[in-house]
Amino acid sequence: MAxxxxxxxxxxxxxxxxxxxxxxxxxxxVMFLFYNIYLFKLNRDNDLQNAVxxxxxxxxxxxAESLKIQSATKTGGSGFPIVVTCILKDDGxxxxxxxxxxxxxxxxxxxxxxxxxxxxxxxxxxxxxSKIQTFTVTVPGALSSDSFTLTLVxxxxxxxxxxxx
Amino acid sequence: xPKHKKKSTIxxxxxSGKRHVRNLLFDKKAVSVVVSTIVLTAGVLAMxxxxxxxxxxxxxxxxxxxxxxxxxSAKAVQERLGFExxxxxxxxxxxxxxxxxxSNNVTIASVRIYNSAHQxxxxxxxxxxxxxxxxAVIPFGLPMTGEGYxxxxxxxxxxxxxxxxxxxTDRGRTFDGSFATP
Numbered sequence: 001m002a003x004x005x006x007x008x009x010x011x012x013x014x015x016x017x018x019x020x021x022x023x024x025x026x027x028x029x030v031m032f033l034f035y036n037i038y039l040f041k042l043n044r045d046n047d048l049q050n051a052v053x054x055x056x057x058x059x060x061x062x063x064a065e066s067l068k069i070q071s072a073t074k075t076g077g078s079g080f081p082i083v084v085t086c087i088l089k090d091d092g093x094x095x096x097x098x099x100x101x102x103x104x105x106x107x108x109x110x111x112x113x114x115x116x117x118x119x120x121x122x123x124x125x126x127x128x129x130s131k132i133q134t135f136t137v138t139v140p141g142a143l144s145s146d147s148f149t150l151t152l153v154x155x156x157x158x159x160x161x162x163x164x165x
Numbered sequence: 166x167p168k169h170k171k172k173s174t175i176x177x178x179x180x181s182g183k184r185h186v187r188n189l190l191f192d193k194k195a196v197s198v199v200v201s202t203i204v205l206t207a208g209v210l211a212m213x214x215x216x217x218x219x220x221x222x223x224x225x226x227x228x229x230x231x232x233x234x235x236x237x238s239a240k241a242v243q244e245r246l247g248f249e250x251x252x253x254x255x256x257x258x259x260x261x262x263x264x265x266x267x268s269n270n271v272t273i274a275s276v277r278i279y280n281s282a283h284q285x286x287x288x289x290x291x292x293x294x295x296x297x298x299x300x301a302v303i304p305f306g307l308p309m310t311g312e313g314y315x316x317x318x319x320x321x322x323x324x325x326x327x328x329x330x331x332x333x334t335d336r337g338r339t340f341d342g343s344f345a346t347p
Contacts, residue, residue, distance in 0.1 A: 115297060
């Protein structure tokens with residue numbers, strides 16, 4: 001079948017091809033660059049979103065943490081270390097680790113509060129569990145008749161306070 | 166084919182070849198086109214490499230800036246400070262804190278104190294963080310699960326009552342606590 005002269009001329013005419021090819025290459029390059037930048041931004045945004053999710057989980061865990069100090073008693077004083085015995089109860093829905101103890105002599109305000117790290121004792125409570133715990137702290141100048149304020153700090157920054165008379 | 170005829174044909178070919186090579190060597194037509202094409206190609210290549218390098222450098226800078234900004238944002242989001250124990254005696258406020266977040270090196274930019282009506286009282290910049298147990302200075306901020314304290318001397322001295330304290334970290338996070346003075 002013979003082609004029309006117009007069609008034959010169109011097939012033979014190479015003018016305008018370079019512009020077309022250049023445009024296609026340019027579009028491909030732009031798409032490639034855009035895709036890379038978009039992918040990079042997407043990855044970074046994902047990282048940030050993960051960080052936000054983790055921090056929200058931290059807050060949720062902290063809010064779910066509930067440490068109760070029950071039946072706190074003490075012995076010692078007047079030159080001897082104060083021995084505090086109490087029942088710790090995890091009333092929340094997450095495990096608790098008690099990391100530090102603060103003991104303040106409430107009777108003699110001039111005696112500064114003393115603290116002790118509990119990391120080595122590994123005081124960990126599972127949700128709903130309770131345990132009897134004994135802490136031995138040296139409070140210089142404290143008498144055996146003094147009353148104390150016991151503060152236990154958890155690894156999530158929460159505090160539980162008990163008054164010992 | 167006779168022998169002398171073959172010889173003459175070969176010599177003719179050689180003569181023609183020599184003439185062709187001579188023509189090619191001394192004919193200067195189209196040399197300028199070749200030279201200009203080479204120069205143009207070299208120029209385009211040089212420009213292309215220069216622009217590529219420039220764009221690559223800018224891309225690197227943008228990448229680094231964006232990544233750093235996002236990393237800092239992520240670290241700031243995960244910063245958490247808890248107040249362990251606050252003591253005020255002899256006009257010295259001792260604030261014991263714990264880093265319970267998942268960001269390392271939490272540093273304190275400033276500390277603000279408000280009264281019970283949330284009215285601003287005073288501001289203290291860059292208090293020295295110290296280890297609770299060893300009293301050693303913590304130079305690069307609180308690590309994860311790290312505990313530390315700082316001391317400030319409020320001016321004017323705090324009266325009796327309830328006060329609020331706000332810690333502003335270098336990453337821009339704020340953490341609020343309260344304490345009562347005797």
